[in-house]
Every structure is written in C-alpha cells, then in structure tokens.
Amino acid sequence: MTATSVTDASKSATAMITITAATGPMLADGTYVYHLAGQNANGPLFLAGAFTVASGGITAGEQDFSDSAAAYSNSITSTGSGVSMGSGGNVQVALATGNTNIGDNGVITLRGTKTSATRVLISEYDEYGVGTGSIDLQTSTAAPAGSYAYLVSGVGFDTNGDAITTGIGGVLNISGTTVSLSNSVFDLNFGSTVSLAKSFTAGTVSAPDSFGRFSIGLSPDTTTGLSNFILTGYVVGPNQVQLIESQQDDLGFNLAGMALAQGSNAGSFNQNALAGKAYVYSGVGADVVGAADFAGVIHFAADGTLSGPLAINDITNNGEDTITGGTYTVGANGRVTLNDVTTQSNPLNGNYAFLMYLDGNGNALMMGADTVEVSAGPAYLQTTSSPQLGGLYAIVGQGFLNDGNGSPWSASGALTINGSNYAGFTDYNDMGTPTPNVTLRGSVDSSSDVLTLTGLNAVSFTGGASFLNYPIDNNRVVTISIDQAMLGMLQMEAVSQ
Structure with a gap:
C-alpha cells in the first residue's frame, strides 16, 4: 500500500500489508443438542445427543443411537472429537463414541451449514450411513413439565x-x-x-x-x-x-x-386454532407402493373443510395433487383429526387421513392415519400467502435413488437464490460414499413452478431432477422431489447475516 502526504504530494511511503480473514471457533462455547434421521446398512438410523464446546473444541457429551439391529447409549470423548471447517465453509463435527460398532471406528462425522450462531443444518458425512438433522444450542436442561x-x-x-x-x-x-x-x-x-x-x-x-x-x-x-x-x-x-x-x-x-x-395453550385448543389458516407439511414413510414422501400446504377453512396442494412421490406416483375434500376437528388437547381427505388424482386408490398435534405456537407434528400410507413429519403455520425467496440459504436433503438398488443419499450445503435461479454446493453422501463440494444449480419454471436442480443425484450429478417448493415464510422452505429418478425431501433455511 502507498500513502501520500495530503500537504506535499512529493512525499509518500510504501509498505506491504497482509490482510487476514477474521477467524474464530466454528461453534461458540456452549452445549449443543443434535439429532439425525437417515439410513445405514440395517435400515432406518437415528441419532440424538448433546456435546459441549469450549474454546472451539468438544470436551464431552452423550449420544443415543438406534437402528434396526441394535441400540446404544455412549459417552462422547474429547479425544477423537472436534469441530472444524469442511469444504465450502461447511462446519464439520466429529463425535468419538468409543463404540466401534457404529460410525467409522466409533466416530460419527457430521457436516452442515450454520443458519445462525446457534443452529446448524447437518447431514451425516462418513462411510457408515446417511441422514439429516440439526445441531441447536441448548438453552435449558430443566425437567420437562x-x-x-x-x-x-x-x-x-x-x-x-x-x-x-x-x-x-x-x-x-x-x-x-x-x-x-x-x-x-x-x-x-x-x-x-x-x-x-x-x-x-x-x-x-x-x-x-x-x-x-x-x-x-x-x-x-x-x-x-x-x-x-x-x-x-x-x-x-x-x-x-x-x-x-x-x-x-x-x-x-x-x-x-x-x-x-x-x-399455556394446553387444554384450551378449539377450531379457531386452525380456522382460516394454512400449514406447510412434509412427511416421509411408506405407502402401498413402497417408500414415499409427501409435502404440501393444507388449508383449514372456517367451516371445518380442507383444501390445498398435496404432492406425493413413491417413484410410481410422483407429482402434485389437489385436495378436493375432507374435514378436520380440533380437540381441546391440541390433537387434530383430518378425516376422509380426498384428492383429484387419488393415486393410492384410497382416502387419506392424518393426525396433527399442535403446540399452539405455529408448530405441529403430523402423522398419516389411514390404510394406504404411513407418514410422519413436521408442519408449520404458513405466515405469508406470497413468500419471496432470496439470498443465502442452508440446505439439507435426503432420500433414495431410483438406481436399481434404491441407494439412500443425503447432503448438506449452502445455496443462493436470486429470482428464479439457484446456485450453491453440498457435501453429498451416496450411502457411505462421501463427495465434497458438489455443485448445486437450478432454476424455477415460471409457468409450472417446478424447480429443476442438478447436483443431488449421484447417478449423474449433472442431470436435472424436478422439485416443488412449499415456502413456510421467506426464510424457510420445504421442497419435495417429484422426479421418477429419485425420492428426496429438502429443507432450506435462510442464513442470518
């Protein structure tokens, strides 16, 4: 850099200055709770646990594990555990459990993108399994009541x-x-x-x-x-x-x-809890065909009837359907029954029924309760009828590839939405084959609202797949694959700047 005198332009001095990016711990000090749901060689895989970070390192923790063959409760040790930067700036968390029956020699590796200083959307990034979830700063350990x-x-x-x-x-x-x-x-x-x-x-x-x-x-x-x-x-x-x-x-x-x-909402729910509102729903499970994903927006009319779009993908049936009938009843305890839900296409040759459990704060849990499917997942109050997406988002997703083997996959990363264009990356895992920094690209068709994304199908990362977005608000989006080439449920959350 050269500095010149403002009073005598003939006098100047030159020096080399090195600019170094600000550094700091990937996760601030505190205790974090994490959870993950996915697949390994034994079928469905689940993790839940907590770990403590001090001065950028993991000092201790606990983890509970379950798959279809075994279940374990293990301590997380500081030796072998750690928090570091992965590809593209993703957070990498290694959790050493000492249990060589799980993970890579007892270590579970997670990667993800921070949505804020206190939350990370994650996927499993090792040779043991795939899955998605989140890491959240623990704000209380008080006994539930x-x-x-x-x-x-x-x-x-x-x-x-x-x-x-x-x-x-x-x-x-x-x-x-x-x-x-x-x-x-x-x-x-x-x-x-x-x-x-x-x-x-x-x-x-x-x-x-x-x-x-x-x-x-x-x-x-x-x-x-x-x-x-x-x-x-x-x-x-x-x-x-x-x-x-x-x-x-x-x-x-x-x-x-x-x-x-x-x-304080307990015991005081009634029809007004849902009347005139819409909830964005995503559910994974199985139907009469096989593994299946569901997503959509359920509108609850004041007269107790239902409407809205409902997408399905079980590879045989894939696309957006329209709810044409159905009723709902809200119990005082927040338990909601959605009965005789009919759709225009009736892809499963039977009516849907769902159960919904409200917290009264715009969040709910929803389960299929009929003879044609078993699904489960979260539902969220849609707070704007015309969401405007834009800026930087964390993204996670998982599903199965229609590759002849039904290979499970998961991914986490970041993308920028600019109008109808999507650009970013993920750290991708094709059932134990991790691939870092896979390019993610896409665009939304203005006439059909179909989002075409490349970078999520390991059969061909450059091949596009069709998805539908169901925004909860400007900051959160549920996205479902409606492509015959893959099952995929995505979650996007805006990154706090």
Missing part, C-alpha cells in the same frame, strides 16, 4: 421379525416424575393398522442429567398390541425435546422424533 405434542416414527417389527413402517404420536402430560394418564393420549399407525385415541396405563419420567438427557417410560393400552417402551429425551430448551427409542425395553422398535411444549 406440562403438556407436550409428540411424535416418533421409524419401524416396528411383526411376529416374524419383519420391519413395518410405524408412527406413534399424541399428547403427553408430565407432572414431576410421572405421566398424567388422564391428560395423555397416543395414536398408533403400524403398517396402516391404525389405533386411535388410546391411553397409557402407567408412565414415569426421570430427572435430566447435566446434558439434559432423561427417560420416559410408558405402558400402553394392551389392546393396541404395544409392549412397554422407553423414550430417551434430550432437552433442547423450554419448548422442544428430541426423542429416540434407544434403551432396552419390551417393545424393541426403532423409533425417533420430537416433543413440542404446549405451555
């Missing part, structure tokens, strides 16, 4: 040991170390065999440890055929708990999900 909407899903097992797509959801009321039986309810969809509004006969709750980990022991109504089961919970904060069935119990299923606190 009051009513929670909850939903866990995955697979159960029949008497032959065959895996059956399963969902269990409802409302749990926690009082101290017990579950209030009169104020709690559960619904079960076991391979499209549905049991509704069932009761628990007993329920216990342990105190959280220093990482916010606790246990819920539940004894279901025996008429459902469910045995006693235990859910491990990790407190994220006052309003959210991550759940996983990871302990030795009589049920022995492979399930995970979350619980949302209802707070």
Whole structure:
C-alpha cells in the first residue's frame, strides 16, 4: 500500500500489508443438542445427543443411537472429537463414541451449514450411513413439565421379525416424575393398522442429567398390541425435546422424533386454532407402493373443510395433487383429526387421513392415519400467502435413488437464490460414499413452478431432477422431489447475516 502526504504530494511511503480473514471457533462455547434421521446398512438410523464446546473444541457429551439391529447409549470423548471447517465453509463435527460398532471406528462425522450462531443444518458425512438433522444450542436442561405434542416414527417389527413402517404420536402430560394418564393420549399407525385415541396405563419420567438427557417410560393400552417402551429425551430448551427409542425395553422398535411444549395453550385448543389458516407439511414413510414422501400446504377453512396442494412421490406416483375434500376437528388437547381427505388424482386408490398435534405456537407434528400410507413429519403455520425467496440459504436433503438398488443419499450445503435461479454446493453422501463440494444449480419454471436442480443425484450429478417448493415464510422452505429418478425431501433455511 502507498500513502501520500495530503500537504506535499512529493512525499509518500510504501509498505506491504497482509490482510487476514477474521477467524474464530466454528461453534461458540456452549452445549449443543443434535439429532439425525437417515439410513445405514440395517435400515432406518437415528441419532440424538448433546456435546459441549469450549474454546472451539468438544470436551464431552452423550449420544443415543438406534437402528434396526441394535441400540446404544455412549459417552462422547474429547479425544477423537472436534469441530472444524469442511469444504465450502461447511462446519464439520466429529463425535468419538468409543463404540466401534457404529460410525467409522466409533466416530460419527457430521457436516452442515450454520443458519445462525446457534443452529446448524447437518447431514451425516462418513462411510457408515446417511441422514439429516440439526445441531441447536441448548438453552435449558430443566425437567420437562406440562403438556407436550409428540411424535416418533421409524419401524416396528411383526411376529416374524419383519420391519413395518410405524408412527406413534399424541399428547403427553408430565407432572414431576410421572405421566398424567388422564391428560395423555397416543395414536398408533403400524403398517396402516391404525389405533386411535388410546391411553397409557402407567408412565414415569426421570430427572435430566447435566446434558439434559432423561427417560420416559410408558405402558400402553394392551389392546393396541404395544409392549412397554422407553423414550430417551434430550432437552433442547423450554419448548422442544428430541426423542429416540434407544434403551432396552419390551417393545424393541426403532423409533425417533420430537416433543413440542404446549405451555399455556394446553387444554384450551378449539377450531379457531386452525380456522382460516394454512400449514406447510412434509412427511416421509411408506405407502402401498413402497417408500414415499409427501409435502404440501393444507388449508383449514372456517367451516371445518380442507383444501390445498398435496404432492406425493413413491417413484410410481410422483407429482402434485389437489385436495378436493375432507374435514378436520380440533380437540381441546391440541390433537387434530383430518378425516376422509380426498384428492383429484387419488393415486393410492384410497382416502387419506392424518393426525396433527399442535403446540399452539405455529408448530405441529403430523402423522398419516389411514390404510394406504404411513407418514410422519413436521408442519408449520404458513405466515405469508406470497413468500419471496432470496439470498443465502442452508440446505439439507435426503432420500433414495431410483438406481436399481434404491441407494439412500443425503447432503448438506449452502445455496443462493436470486429470482428464479439457484446456485450453491453440498457435501453429498451416496450411502457411505462421501463427495465434497458438489455443485448445486437450478432454476424455477415460471409457468409450472417446478424447480429443476442438478447436483443431488449421484447417478449423474449433472442431470436435472424436478422439485416443488412449499415456502413456510421467506426464510424457510420445504421442497419435495417429484422426479421418477429419485425420492428426496429438502429443507432450506435462510442464513442470518
């Protein structure tokens, strides 16, 4: 750089200055709760846990693991664990569990993009499995209390040991170390065999440890055929708990999900909670064809009827359908029944039914409850009728490729939306074959609203696939593949600048 005197232009001085980008820890000090759902060689894979970061490094933690062959609870050690920068600026988190039965020699590797200083959208990035989830700063480890909407899903097992797509959801009321039986309810969809509004006969709750980990022991109504089961919970904060069935119990299923606190809304829900509103929904599971994804926007009319777009992809059926009929009823406990949901195309030759569990704050959990599909996932109040997307977003996605093997895949990265154009990258994992910094490109057709993206199909990263966006607001988007070449459910969240 050359500096010249402002009073005597003949006098100057030159010096070399090196400009170094500001550096700092990838994650600030604190305890973080993480969860991930995906696939490994045994089928559905679930992780939930918490770890502490100090001075940029991981000092300790706990993890619970479940797949269709085993379940484990392990400590996370500082040796072998760490937080670093991956490709493209992605955060990389290595979690050393000491359990060589999982991960790469006991280490689970996650990569993801920060949406803020306290949240990262993640995918698994190792040779062990694929999946997506999030890392969130823990804001409380206080014992759960009051009513929670909850939903866990995955697979159960029949008497032959065959895996059956399963969902269990409802409302749990926690009082101290017990579950209030009169104020709690559960619904079960076991391979499209549905049991509704069932009761628990007993329920216990342990105190959280220093990482916010606790246990819920539940004894279901025996008429459902469910045995006693235990859910491990990790407190994220006052309003959210991550759940996983990871302990030795009589049920022995492979399930995970979350619980949302209802707070002061508990017991006071009515039709006005939904009348005139729309919720964006995404669900994964299976239908009468096979693995299936669902997404759309469900509009709740004041007269108790339903409408809106509902997309499906099970490879055989793929595209957006239109809800033509159906009714809903809101219970005082926040449990919502969506009955006789008909669509224009009727791709599964049967009506849909769903159950929805509200927290009263614009969040819900939703489960299929009919004879043609079993699906489960979150739903969010759509806060603007004409969202405008633009800027930098974190993106995660997972699904299955129609490659002859049904290969599971997952990815996480960042993209910029500029009008109808999309550009970015992901760290991609094709069932244990990680590929860094894969180029992501796309554009939206103005006439059909179909988003064509390249970079998400490992058969050909340059080949395009068709997707539909369902924005929740300007900052959050649910995106579903409607392409016969792949199943894929994407989540996009704006990055705080």
